[in-house]
Amino acid sequence: MCKKTIVLGVIGSDCHAVGNKILDKFYSDAGFNVINLGVMVSQDEFIDSAIETGAEAILVSSLYGHGEIDCMGFRERCTERGLEDIVLHVGGNLVVGKMDKARIVEKFKEMGYDRVYTPDVDLQICLEELRADLKC
């Protein structure tokens, strides 16, 4: 089992707590040391926590439609604060309205996220890809 530390949270002013708790349980059961910051987490809170806990990945959720604005500049901020090698995953209802899935993935990859997930994804795939990214 991979015991690496990961930071989890719902970004911005988003209060959706249920999915966050499911992800916490899912990744903990898979062996990860999950630092769950809960809802309404700012970019700096993710980064602060990753620095102190020595986390190797940050998993960002967003459900309320403002994900694009909240997630912008996160990769740059990580680099600026010394987390240049951190793995970034993002998932949820990332944009408002109907946008093509491929377009969403492309948009967030451009922003520097290593993996981008839409609501229809199988969590098992997320887990396998996280393990691949962390080489564990």
Next chain:
Amino acid sequence: MLISIDIGSTWTKGALFTVREGKLVVENRETTATTTDDLSIGFREILGRLRLTAYGETPVLCSSSAHGGLKITAIGIVPDLTLESARLAALSAGGKLTKAYSYRLNSTDIREIEASQPDIVLLTGGTDGGNRSYILHNAELLSKSNLDCTILYGGNRDLQDDVRNILIRKKLLIAANVLPDLNNPSPQEARDVIRETFMSTIIQGKGLQSIVELTGSAPVPTPAAVFDYVTHLDREKTFEGDFSFIDMGGATTDYYSAVSPVSTDKVIRKGIKEPRIKRSVEGDLGMRVSALSAMESDRMTLEAEAESRGLNLDDFLDYLKKVSTMTEYIPVDAEEKRFDALLAGFCTANATTRHGGTRREIYTTSGSAFVETGRNLKNIKTIIGTGGYLAALDDDPFRHYPVPAVTIEGEEILSPAEYRYFRDHRYLIPLLANAARLYPKEAAASLKPNLTEIKD
């Protein structure tokens, strides 16, 4: 019977207590000016006077805050996480924080620390199993420094052996991590080690050694005694609900509070978990030595306040300059009293704002909620003013200088909403705090009868 003596930076105070019906009763109360070159002279004088009325074997307890207490430099990684936890540990131990450093130290920082001559360097960083690189870097730099004071390591547990090897030539002590995981700050062990260090190292010089010979134990730092006293008062449920002490002196304003967590689904908490008992120290807010630095902390607001009260601004500034060098100055006329009242209100309001947290309202799919940062003081039902000025002031400083409702950013300030204000009119709190080391229950029961409520 017991004798309690507190050596402050200006006054040395003492009281002779008898234990009667579960309370400590003041039989005699004495004060003299602190003899800064040899603290034991003033101490002996007070002890001699109190012993005149004592009979039998009387234990003597002593606390001291002279010379500002124990100087601590705190080092952490993220300012709001491990560095904040290190601050909590240092302040609850009764220390004086000379400087705090986050992330990686550099050679300029090291020179600055060397020049400030701290008694203890508290090195923290990383949760258990967490960050390594910052701590190893900072330990390396400390190992190459000229520092010969105690270095206390209270960071990531995984690195204790590494840190021990790196700092092998230094006076190194190791305590449990102040932030073992992000949800549970644990400053207690580091705090206890700091206190023990205070006892064993600070007593050298300034006549404290002879006090140890007289009393059989080292004087405790006054703020540490008061911190423990707040803990006893809380445990004994002396006051209904949350309560706080504001101890305003010439140089600093200390704020102690006992606050129970309020948790509802409507509140989303941010930052590290608040401890039940907390002490904060504002080194730039005070009535004399810090009068000018208090003004500099928010000049615009203070000047606007002075003008709205019809005070002459130039005279006010001259007054602040004057008293900042005359530590024992007492106002001579009505105008100077108004200057002091304004300064006192400004300091108490700002100390409260800084001790407390803020919140903002947000709207969610399930109604409105609050995002809360820092300490919620809204449920404080009792505020007690102590320290020379507030002990003597027959008034509630907040009535004339209320804590602002919102910050500049528009966030609500979580200050006490409905409270009763009391003053420690005999200035007994440090003496009772000291006595609480032998009689915690009795000392807790003796506070209320010695307070005066300020009513409308």
